[in-house]
Amino acid sequence: MASVTFKNVWKYYGKTPAVKDLNIECPDGSFVSILGPSGCGKSSTMRMLAGLEHISAGDILFDGERINDLPPKDRDVAMVFENYALYPHKTVLENIANPLRLRSVDDDMIKARVDAAAKLLEIDHLLDRRPHELSGGQKQRVAIGRAIVREPRLFLFDEPIAHLDAKLRAHMRGEIKHLQRTLGTTMIYVTHDQLEALSMADYIAVMHDGELQQWGTPSEIFNKPVNAWVAGFVGEPAMNFVTCDLVGHNQEVFLRHENFEIPLLPDQVGKLNGAASAGTARMGVRPDALEISLTKPHQPSITGEVFVNELLGGDMLVEVLLDGSRIRVKTVPEFDGQPGDRCHITVNREKWHIFDAMDGHAYF
Amino acid sequence: MASLDVVHYDSPRMRILRFGAGIFLVLYLLWTLVPFFVMFVSSFKDLLAAFNLPEVGDWSGITLFFDFTPTFKHYVSLFVDNNFSTYIANSLMAAGGSAVISVIFGSLAAYSLSRVEFAGKADLFFWIISTRMAPVVAVMVPLYSIFRALDLVGTLPGLILAYTTFNLPFAIWILKGFFDNVPYAIEEAQMVDGSTRIQAFVSILPLVAPGIGAFVVLCILFAWNDFLFAAIIGSGGAKTLPVATRELVQPQNIQWGAIMAAGVVTTMPMILLGLVIRKYLVTGLTMGAVKE
Ligand SMILES: Nc1ncnc2c1ncn2[C@@H]1O[C@H](COP(=O)(O)OP(=O)(O)OP(=O)(O)O)[C@@H](O)[C@H]1O
Ligand SMILES: [Mg+2]
Numbered sequence: 001m002a003s004v005t006f007k008n009v010w011k012y013y014g015k016t017p018a019v020k021d022l023n024i025e026c027p028d029g030s031f032v033s034i035l036g037p038s039g040c041g042k043s044s045t046m047r048m049l050a051g052l053e054h055i056s057a058g059d060i061l062f063d064g065e066r067i068n069d070l071p072p073k074d075r076d077v078a079m080v081f082e083n084y085a086l087y088p089h090k091t092v093l094e095n096i097a098n099p100l101r102l103r104s105v106d107d108d109m110i111k112a113r114v115d116a117a118a119k120l121l122e123i124d125h126l127l128d129r130r131p132h133e134l135s136g137g138q139k140q141r142v143a144i145g146r147a148i149v150r151e152p153r154l155f156l157f158d159e160p161i162a163h164l165d166a167k168l169r170a171h172m173r174g175e176i177k178h179l180q181r182t183l184g185t186t187m188i189y190v191t192h193d194q195l196e197a198l199s200m201a202d203y204i205a206v207m208h209d210g211e212l213q214q215w216g217t218p219s220e221i222f223n224k225p226v227n228a229w230v231a232g233f234v235g236e237p238a239m240n241f242v243t244c245d246l247v248g249h250n251q252e253v254f255l256r257h258e259n260f261e262i263p264l265l266p267d268q269v270g271k272l273n274g275a276a277s278a279g280t281a282r283m284g285v286r287p288d289a290l291e292i293s294l295t296k297p298h299q300p301s302i303t304g305e306v307f308v309n310e311l312l313g314g315d316m317l318v319e320v321l322l323d324g325s326r327i328r329v330k331t332v333p334e335f336d337g338q339p340g341d342r343c344h345i346t347v348n349r350e351k352w353h354i355f356d357a358m359d360g361h362a363y364f
Numbered sequence: 365m366a367s368l369d370v371v372h373y374d375s376p377r378m379r380i381l382r383f384g385a386g387i388f389l390v391l392y393l394l395w396t397l398v399p400f401f402v403m404f405v406s407s408f409k410d411l412l413a414a415f416n417l418p419e420v421g422d423w424s425g426i427t428l429f430f431d432f433t434p435t436f437k438h439y440v441s442l443f444v445d446n447n448f449s450t451y452i453a454n455s456l457m458a459a460g461g462s463a464v465i466s467v468i469f470g471s472l473a474a475y476s477l478s479r480v481e482f483a484g485k486a487d488l489f490f491w492i493i494s495t496r497m498a499p500v501v502a503v504m505v506p507l508y509s510i511f512r513a514l515d516l517v518g519t520l521p522g523l524i525l526a527y528t529t530f531n532l533p534f535a536i537w538i539l540k541g542f543f544d545n546v547p548y549a550i551e552e553a554q555m556v557d558g559s560t561r562i563q564a565f566v567s568i569l570p571l572v573a574p575g576i577g578a579f580v581v582l583c584i585l586f587a588w589n590d591f592l593f594a595a596i597i598g599s600g601g602a603k604t605l606p607v608a609t610r611e612l613v614q615p616q617n618i619q620w621g622a623i624m625a626a627g628v629v630t631t632m633p634m635i636l637l638g639l640v641i642r643k644y645l646v647t648g649l650t651m652g653a654v655k656e
Pocket of ligand 1 (some may be wrong): 017018037038041043045
């Protein structure tokens with residue numbers, strides 16, 4: 001068990017930076033997820049933690065102790081590699097047993113540990129096979145087995161369940177989370193799947209283009225995104241963005257667009273800090289903070305035209321055409337607007353966000 | 365993972381092709397095996413019996429060829445009158461020694477060239493290969509004078525060194541290809557699992573075993589069959605089988621029987637080695653280790 005601290009960490013490959021000035025503090029025993037799109041530097045961060053990649057600048061600390069210069073074997077971390085990295089000439093059993101063999105654990109202990117791990121991962125019938133006789137998902141589970149068979153200071157999981165089918169993935173999410181809770185070992189879990197991050201992690205580090213965008217609990221990331229990029233990346237279906245004008249009028253500030261004019265709540269006006277009180281801004285709102293109806297409601301609403309309906313099991317997603325943009329609204333399957341119908345959308349103003357039109361940072 | 369089973373599609377054309385291929389193979393086997401067979405049989409024949417051959421075209425006289433009483437006298441003369449046991453030992457030491465030295469240094473060098481980035485790597489690698497580009501004869505004279513200055517001419521270490529200078533670049537070249545095929549991720553996983561860099565290197569050796577096996581065979585074959593180095597650098601103190609056999613050809617007296625027996629003694633070990641090492645040469649162990 002260990003706390004992990006990144007202090008101004010940079011990673012350069014030649015002249016291109018892959019990780020830029022990363023500062024993170026992962027508390028001891030926490031489940032931290034690094035979330036970001038492909039190529040944002042997640043694996044590079046992991047590999048620096050494991051000691052496989054030189055740290056170009058800055059320090060990484062385990063329990064306050066600088067580990068930059070420790071070779072991998074002395075860092076006592078267990079890693080699940082993005083590309084499995086199994087030993088092709090060894091059986092599944094020996095693959096999983098390998099970290100224990102290297103620590104000269106005795107045979108009975110090894111057998112017990114490997115059996116327990118294999119059972120948990122449902123690969124106990126595969127122990128005699130070699131990696132080339134396994135499917136992608138089975139290999140991935142062997143790689144997880146090799147990591148959880150011992151009790152390291154730190155788990156590093158690099159997209160460990162990306163290749164499993166949806167059902168097994170849901171199952172493994174639960175298992176990994178449970179395992180981490182039971183062992184209490186600090187876990188750093190890389191994923192590009194925001195659902196995985198939101199559902200499993202205690203803290204999420206959202207990265208984009210090598211830069212940390214936001215650090216926070218899943219609910220902070222989801223409900224209080226610090227910029228438009230995070231807001232757009234997290235959440236499914238994705239947040240709607242509409243570029244509007246901010247217009248001040250008698251103490252009140254309105255969001256104005258060809259299709260609507262809606263006032264901000266009084267405390268939200270304060271958060272604008274006067275900065276954007278006149279000018280354009282981007283309004284962001286999630287599809288489930290909107291309500292759609294075919295009749296015009298009393299409160300201020302957005303008027304548009306139904307573009308298409310998608311039935312998603314228990315919900316219906318309606319795409320509405322505005323002047324120059326589209327927004328998606330989550331509603332009940334009974335909604336009977338047809339493409340082309342005029343419709344009205346009301347906004348739960350507690351849950352909308354205003355982002356700066358230029359740099360995208362959130363006012364609230 | 366796709367299986368590698370061959371799918372057969374039978375058609376008249378395929379059947380004719382297969383038949384033609386069969387005939388070709390039979391002829392080819394005769395062409396390659398008959399000389400060995402003649403050598404083997406003649407080594408057990410008295411000199412008179414060996415030259416007791418039917419007329420050309422007289423196929424019924426072929427039984428004449430098998431009509432002899434086997435004798436071991438040629439083998440006896442090799443090992444008693446000549447020092448063939450010493451020459452076998454010399455051949456083994458020279459071939460084995462240079463193979464072992466080349467494989468040790470070769471795999472270390474190939475591993476570094478495959479895994480570590482450093483300035484001038486491509487040039488260094490090319491330079492290593494380029495030492496094999498000149499024909500052996502071209503370097504023979506300078507090599508001889510260097511070896512003589514170092515008092516290495518006519519000694520086994522000298523011969524081993526000479527073979528190693530030629531086998532090592534070859535080893536580096538072959539083995540680098542094999543190391544390149546082993547994903548680095550496997551060693552990374554080893555190191556995270558708790559091994560040192562050296563242990564990680566050792567742990568992937570089984571994956572390059574086919575390469576090492578193939579190389580050892582080629583290296584031993586080169587040294588074992590070599591005549592030029594053995595005649596010039598090894599002459600005198602480190603006489604090997606090919607040189608010793610050559611000496612059985614004397615101006616007044618070509619000892620055919622002994623030459624045939626020496627031929628058998630020289631080829632047998634290599635044939636046996638080939639059979640033993642065959643399974644090593646099967647590659648493909650790295651398949652499926654890493655996500656493609
Ligand atoms: N060995 C390397 N040499 C040069 N550039 C590299 C190297 N490894 C990664 N990069 C670059 O660094 C950036 C970050 O790569 P990284 O592998 O960390 O991304 P990632 O977030 O793990 O992506 P993914 O989700 O696709 O695995 C990418 O732009 C990539 O092209
Ligand atoms: Mg990655």
